[in-house]
Amino acid sequence: MSAPEVERPRTRRWVGLLVVGVLALVAALALPLLRESRARLRARGLPDFGALPTFRLTDQTGRPFSEADLRGAVVVADFMFTRCPTVCPLLTAKMARLQRQAREAGLAVRFVSFSVDPRYDTPERLAAYADTRHLDTSNWSLLTGELEDVETTVLEGFRVMMGRDADAGEDDFLSIFHGEHFVLVDADGRIRGYYRVVDDSGGLESLRRDLEALVHAAD
Known part of the structure; x- marks a missing residue:
């Protein structure tokens, strides 16, 4: 009867580590997209002074x-x-x-x-x-x-x-x-x-x- 009581905290630790790992992976994948999105917003906000001249x-x-x-x-x-x-x-x-x-x-x-x-x-x-x-x-x-x-x-x-x-x-x-x-x-x-x-x-x-x-x- 005692075995399940011993295993339960260990299982919780593994689940917790798995959740942390998944969140870290999601953050790693999302960060470049977030940076790119911010870059596009900043770029769109820049003024447009006309075309580069031909020379x-x-x-x-x-x-x-x-x-x-x-x-x-x-x-x-x-x-x-x-x-x-x-x-x-x-x-x-x-x-x-x-x-x-x-x-x-x-x-x-x-x-x-x-x-x-x-x-x-x-x-x-x-x-x-x-x-x-x-x-x-x-x-x-x-x-x-x-x-x-x-x-x-x-x-x-x-x-x-x-x-x-x-x-x-x-x-x-x-x-x-x-x-x-x-x-x-x-x-x-x-x-x-x-x-x-x-x-x-x-x-x-x-x-x-x-x-x-x-x-x-x-x-």
Whole structure:
């Protein structure tokens, strides 16, 4: 008569362990779905600033590069020039940091830097700039081209300012000005955000979260 009394607590323990195991399995399966759902909600909540512009430029290797090379990818773009002694080195460092974070998170993202001083920034100078700063160009392209083509792409396409003081000569690189925001483009080629990253206002972290949401939403 005593055997059932001894076995009952042991049976309860096994049932309890089984329930815990099932709940853990359900949680493990549900967590990725929950993250994906949150990512899709965040992605849908981002503004839409219009389509990525069409352009025909040249990358740091001398190869033609157009918006078609970015098709289907989440893209982060910025605007710089190699002679810039002020904000551009900081922008490049921030982009490199974001690139590392995306790689560590397993996010497939493309990075593009448009030179706003294209008459000076030849492909060779862009390549030297990338080499000097040890940039990973496996998914990061630095672009140049005819000044008119760059201006059309930056000013009309990305809606980012760029220019030079009217009375400045070609050697007066300190007269060059440009927007300091990073621009986020989704996998459908739509501009989804502008982020100020040169200060500590949280722009880079917001960009990281938004690009992660767009990558997961595109999967």
